[in-house]
Amino acid sequence: MxxxxxxxxxxxxxxxxxxxxxxxxxxxxxxxxxxxxxxxxxxxxxxxxxxxxxxxxxxxxxxxxxxxxxxxxxxxxxxxxxxxxxxxxxxxxxxxxxxxxxxxxxxxxxxxxxxxxxxxxxxxxxxxxxxxxxxxxxxxxxxxxxxxxxxxxxxxxxxxxxxxxxxxxxxxxxxxxxxxxxxxxxxxxxxxxxxxxxxxxxxxxxxxxxxxxxxxxxxxxxADRPSRIRFLLPEGVAAGRLPLSLRAAADGRRIEIRTHRLQQALEELLRWARESDVRLEGLDARTASLEEAFLDIARGAAQDAAQGIARSAAQDTAQTETAGV
Missing domain, CATH: 3.40.50.300 (P-loop containing nucleotide triphosphate hydrolases)
Structure with a gap:
């Protein structure tokens, strides 16, 4: 250029x-x-x-x-x-x-x-x-x-x-x-x-x-942020039955899988569902969005601010204690 x-x-x-x-x-x-x-x-x-x-x-x-x-x-x-x-x-x-x-x-x-x-x-x-x-x-x-x-x-x-x-x-x-x-x-x-x-x-x-x-x-x-897969398990199907390799996070029936290998993870999930005769409700798979990248940065900003306040408070406390000695 x-x-x-x-x-x-x-x-x-x-x-x-x-x-x-x-x-x-x-x-x-x-x-x-x-x-x-x-x-x-x-x-x-x-x-x-x-x-x-x-x-x-x-x-x-x-x-x-x-x-x-x-x-x-x-x-x-x-x-x-x-x-x-x-x-x-x-x-x-x-x-x-x-x-x-x-x-x-x-x-x-x-x-x-x-x-x-x-x-x-x-x-x-x-x-x-x-x-x-x-x-x-x-x-x-x-x-x-x-x-x-x-x-x-x-x-x-x-x-x-x-x-x-x-x-x-x-x-x-x-x-x-x-x-x-x-x-x-x-x-x-x-x-x-x-x-x-x-x-x-x-x-x-x-x-x-x-x-x-x-x-x-x-x-x-x-690109460096994970894709996600979301779905609902049927009543009576425990999240523990999912393959451990998928590293699924469960909130009741709601399941979320985050992965850098979207196609492979989705293939494994669908194969498990077919072999287990389980219907995955509301199945949604997508790559990371710009919104997720932005929110990661915003969360980092909030954590930085919180850490800064904590450091400032600790310094104030230390100065107060020193002054009182």
């Missing part, structure tokens, strides 16, 4: 807020042209702080960032006309209609596409004459996206793009994002919908406490 194929490059990014809190701690990743890259993270992980650096809304306190070969903060004039940004909240004048809002935004956008075309892309053409304050939350998100697309961006930043959308609206947005990628647009998105990241992203990174803790394709991120 040559350097000029990277549309977004972040190397050792750091961002520190007042009081010395470091929200972004040495983050590095790159995004190639025509790729959808998802940045995920637990609450407070630093993903919004990172995206703001990529968008040029702030300068990093350390490290470097390049978008389309330029520093997005110091060379904003070279980057901004070629990028589209969809923030979590647009903050548009509530008394303007959707069409008026789009026309106003187009007046500030170089080479803007027709506003009617932008509204049609996001399914708002029939709501063009409705005031912003009368649009639903999901429709406002669609308007946010329409304005981000006005300039036919080469790079599109999407911050929680489908929040507030119903299931149909979410799927329509996914299809639009895929169409944009096929047209050569590079997309970086943040989302709390793990299904969304799993469905859209070519690659992703998961952040925790200002750092990237894992990155790769969705398949690569979940």
């Amino acid at each position: 040559t350097t000029d194929q990277y549309v977004i490059e972040a190397q050792g990014l750091r961002r520190t807020y007042a009081g010395g809190f470091e929200a972004v701690t040495g983050v590095s990743f790159s995004v190639v042209r025509g790729e959808i890259f998802a940045l995920l993270g637990t609450n407070g992980a630093g993903k919004t702080s990172t995206v703001e650096l990529l968008e040029g809304l702030a300068a990093p306190d350390g490290g470097t960032v390049r978008v389309l070969g330029h520093d997005p903060y110091r060379e904003r004039a070279a980057v901004r006309p070629r990028t589209g940004v969809m923030l979590q909240e647009g903050g548009f004048p509530s008394d303007l209609t959707a069409a008026e809002t789009a026309r106003m935004w187009a007046g500030c956008t170089s080479g803007a596409r027709p506003t009617g075309e932008a509204l049609e892309l996001v399914g708002l053409e029939r709501r063009a004459d409705v005031r912003v304050k009368q649009l639903s939350g999901g429709e406002r998100r669609r308007l946010d996206l329409a304005l981000a697309l006005l300039g036919r961006p080469e790079v599109l930043f999407l911050d929680e793009p489908t929040t507030g959308l119903d299931a149909e609206g979410r799927r329509d947005t996914w299809e639009l994002v895929r169409t944009l990628r096929e047209g050569g647009t590079t997309v970086l998105l943040t989302t709390h919908y793990l299904e969304e990241a799993d469905s859209l992203a070519d690659r992703l990174a998961i952040m925790h406490r200002g750092r990237i803790v894992t990155a790769g394709s969705p398949a690569e991120v979940t």
